[in-house]
Each structure stands twice: as C-alpha cells, then as structure tokens.
Amino acid sequence: MSVAERTQGPALSESGLEAHSPLARLQTWLEASATSAFILHAVLVVLFLAIFPLIVSLYVSLSRLQFVPGGFQLTFVGLDNYAKLVVGIDREHFMGRFGEPHPIGWLFFGLVVLSQILLMYRYIRGGNAAVGGAIGRIVTASAITAGAWLIVHTLGPASRPGTVVVTLIYVFAGIVIQYTLGLGLAYLCIQQIPARRFFRVVFLIPMMITPVGIAYLFRMLADTTKGPVYPIWNILGLANTSWVSNPWGARAAVMIGDVWQWTPFMFIVLLAALESQSIEPIEAAVVDGASRWQIFWEITIPTILPVSSTLILIRMIEAFKIVDLPNVLTNGGPGTATESLTLHAYTIWRTLDIGGSAAVAYMLLFMVTFIGVSYANLIRQRLAEA
Template sequence: MQTGMQARKYRLQGAGLDLALPYLMLAPGLMVVLGVLVYPLWDGLRASTRAYRYGSPVADVGFHNYVQLWSDAQFLNSLWVTVKFVALSVSIEAVLGFALALFCLHEFRGIRLLRTVLIIPMVITPVVVAILFRLIYASDAGMLTALSEAMGGGGVQILGNPLNAFIGLVVLDVWEWTPLMFLILLAGLQSLPHEPFEAARVDGAGSWRVFADLTFPMMRPVLAIAIVLRTIDAFGTFDQVFVLTRGGPGEATRLISIYGYDTAFKFQQTGYAAALFVTIGLVVLALAFSAIRLLRRIDAS
C-alpha cells in the first residue's frame, strides 16, 4: 500500500518543468524564512559571544556572556519571577478551564452566549488587556478604588505594592487565557467516545467516580498538550507586563523578557542581551521537547 502510494506520487511528478515544481513552490517561503528568521538567529548567536559598546561590537568574549548570566542577581531574580508567574497562572487556568469545560459539556440555554463572550479576552490585543487591568487597578482612576469608595472605603493599592502587583499580573493572565484552556478542553471532552460513559451509567457509577476513572484519565493527553502550549506561550509574556507595570514595583513583576528588553534597548548591552535571549530560547525548546517525549509516553501507555 505504502509503496503503491509512493509510486503513484513519483508518476504524478511527471517530467520536464513539473520536476522542478516542488522546489519552485518551496523556494519563496523558504527564502523569506532564511532571510528574516534563520539569518538573524545565526547573527544573534554570533552577537551573544561579543561585547558591544554604543551598539557596535568591540570584542569577542566567547561564552563569557553566558557564564555571567548565572551570577547576575537581576537575571536570576527575573527567571524566578517568570517561573512563579508561569506555574501559578497556568495551573489556575487549567483547573478553571477544565471545570468550566465540564460545566458546559451539557447543552443548555445561554451556552452559546457564554462561548461567544469567552472568545473576547483571548482575541483582544494584549496591550489593550493591560490597559483594561490598569484601569481596574489604578489607585486614582481604578474600578476597585471606585467600588471601594462607593461602599465607603478608601483607595485600593495594587500596582504600588510588590505582592499585589504580582498577583494582579497573574489575575490578568488568568482572565486572558482561561478561555483558551476552556475551548481546547471542551473540544477534547466532546471528542471522547460515548460508550464507556453509558456503560458506567448503566453500572450506576456516581459522577465523581465517572470523572476520576473515565473522564480524567481519557483527557490526560489533551490536558497535557493544553498545559504545554500555554506554558511555552506564558514564558514569553511581554506586552501585558510592559504596559501594566513595566516590571515594577522594584523587580516584583520583571519577567525575563522584560529584563532582556531593558538590557538590550535601555542599557544597550547588546551582546549580553543576545546571550540572555538565546538562553530563553534553549529553555523553551528543552521544555517543548521534553513535553513531546512525555506525551509520547502517555500515548504509549
């Protein structure tokens, strides 16, 4: 069968100009990608081994930039803040998204409205999402302050306090991305086979048993993929923080992407920043590949 298909494809390729066709069709896209993605990637690797002054390279320093990262307290702190942010946001999103998906599995009136409205947070421009939350948190113009004053309280401080600002950022991310988790998990739930659930109902299993013995194990691959996708994405979060807190107060919400951006464009340490970004890239790639291996293992079992 396989060889038959292959043979047919070879025959399809025909002769003459058609022989060059696959290359001609691949060429334009590849050229753009080589010019604007691959060349910069290589150039970035080169820049990461150099020291820069006023935007031009002045010396080759080998792996010095990479080594220096690990004794840079600000880098280590931004890495820690990022890990905390990602772990907290993604796990809350997974739990809420799963709960909401289970809730919406049975058709009822109002569900279409709910699904339509839930699309809004994840399609709104991230910069605007940050504006939304600044308008909620601001101590003078914010919704929280207005509500508190309407109920006779005083102003509410969110973005001026390190812990509150960090929680505020997590809340923003949960608001923005729980809907995506919900949609993926709902699609997963809807694609599960009916038979095991009917059998369980005939056997008189309670809803908790059905969830623990059937739904959850069967949903594990989809859940894993959704979590991996969100984790990779959350690791690169930039826009929302840039507009909401700019990394502050102090370093409380300074994610690794913000630190990298400041190092490159504010402090003009081009080589050092390049090394930082390459390191982020390697971490994310490692995450992605170990996740793929994990998923294969889940699939196999």
C-alpha cells in the first residue's frame, strides 16, 4: 500500500480534532495497520480492473484493428481516429451541422459569455488570484464558452445537433427533471400518511428493471399504431403521425424513459437522506413558529445538500453513458437525432472499428472528466460549504 501512503496523526479533515489526546494515542497505536487497511482493498480492486483497461483502450484509440492470420493486429495511426471526428468524415455526425443560430441562441450565448467575464472579474478582484488558479479558470471559461458556441450553432433553424450536443441535452434535462421529481416524491413520502410504505416500494420498482428491458418496454408503449396510447392518439387526430419520426419527439420519448427509470434512484437516496436528518433543529424551528416551507428551505435543503451534490455527480456520470434507451427505442434514429455519444461509440464498435469507437469513448471521457472536475471544484465545494 505504498501508493496511498499514510502519514501524520489524527487529522480528521472534516471536524479538526487534532488536540484530543486519547484518540491520538489510540491512533498512534493503530496507525500502521488501521488507516491503510480501511482503504486498501478498494484501491487495489479498482486498480486491478481500471488502470490496465484504461491504458490499453487509450492505445487502441490511436490505432486501427485488422484481422490477420492467427489473430489480430493493431496498426498505430496517431490521432487519425480523433481527426475523423473533429475535422474528418464523421464531423457532422459527432459535432453536428453548424448554422446561423436563432436570436434566442445568440441571447443565450451572450449571457454565457457575460457570466464568464463576470466570474473572472470577481475572481481577480477577490484578491486571492494566483497563476495556477487563473489558468484553470481561463481554461474552464473558454471551454464553457466553446460548449455554448457549439450548442447555439447546432440547435438553430438550419442546423442539426451532433451526438455531443444530444448527449448534453439528455444529461442536463434528465438530471433536472429527475432530481426535482425525486426530491418532491421523497419529501411527500416522509409525511406521516397511511399507505406511504406502499408508495415507497412502488416508486422503487422502475430502477430494478434491467435497462434493456425498460428500453423494450418503452418501445411497446411508444408505439402509436398498436400500443396502449393508440386511442388517445387517434382522438387527438394524430393517427397518421408518429412521434418517433420527429427528431424532438423521439428525443422526448428517450428522455421520458430515462426519467421513468432513474427518478427512483434520486428518490431512494434522497429519501434515506431525509430520513437521517436530525430532528432537533426542526423541532426548534417548529417551536419558533416557522412554516413548513421555511423549514424545508432553511433546514432540510441545507442538510441534504452534500448528499444531493454527490447524487448529481454520480447520476451525471451515469447519464453521460446513456445507451440502451436510444439504442432499442430508435436505434439512434430518425437519422442521427437521438444518438448519444455512447451509442455512437457502440455502433462503430459493433462493426469492429474498435479504434474509432475507443476514440469516441475517450472524447466522452475528456468531456465527463472536465465537467465532473469543474462541477466538483466549483459547485460541489460551494454546496458543501453552504
């Protein structure tokens, strides 16, 4: 365990307890064994199954696979697979087709740029500016600006979003809806009402169905010619239209399935968090005559913020990998309208263009890591401090 080498005494990072001597003595005694022992297995297992595949697939993304007598051969091709996505023949597929943005798009873009400039200004005026921090912030700001540019230029009237933007739409729309729904339902479920246990169990069910199964289930439900919604569809006079033939309709169908499947995850974790909150502050607030809303906003929300921030991070990482729903529901169609990045990688991988597929996956990894790090540094810290 030399990698996660342990040093120093009882530095309890969260609550700073350096001075307590009995604990410190005990710690000295156990130091050598206990602290490492707690984390050792986890690190080793993850190391065993993470580092090697990660490095290998990085190499694969820089090469091309061919079958030769007796096995296969990887030819090193440099950044060719990446170039294909960014400037080559797969560009429209990956990044989308650019067009003049809608006025609302320009407005959005302007707001993003303005907010970045404002944040920068505040940071420099704040007096704690350092070279390293400033570089990090400039990189973050320019990446966010570039992302906003891509979004407004591919969502305009004459343009088309590529798999990158489609994935971002799934992730952000999905998380907002799922978190709101999950929190609302969890809050209602801690109320002392009859039959709440029934609801709690029912609400968990969608999470337990295998994602492939959910995808097929929603394909049955979304079918407007022989599925259960046919009568409603018919009454609305839509018998000759199908939502899966319209890009936004199809994306909505995918997102509905995603919300159905993942709201329970938000629900169960938030429920556990709400159940674990201490009762004293609430009682005190009640005595002081606070209203329900006040208690919810000023006591409950701050208590569950740390869990929420983790929850959103985990969900975000998983959401970026959305594949089963678009794959089964529409196979990424109509055209490429519902294709997520992972599905993009998976489609290429299925035809054994493993290098190209690994390149898409690595682009996704860069994106998620970047967004994840920014989130952890900027938002999560602030949430945890709040």
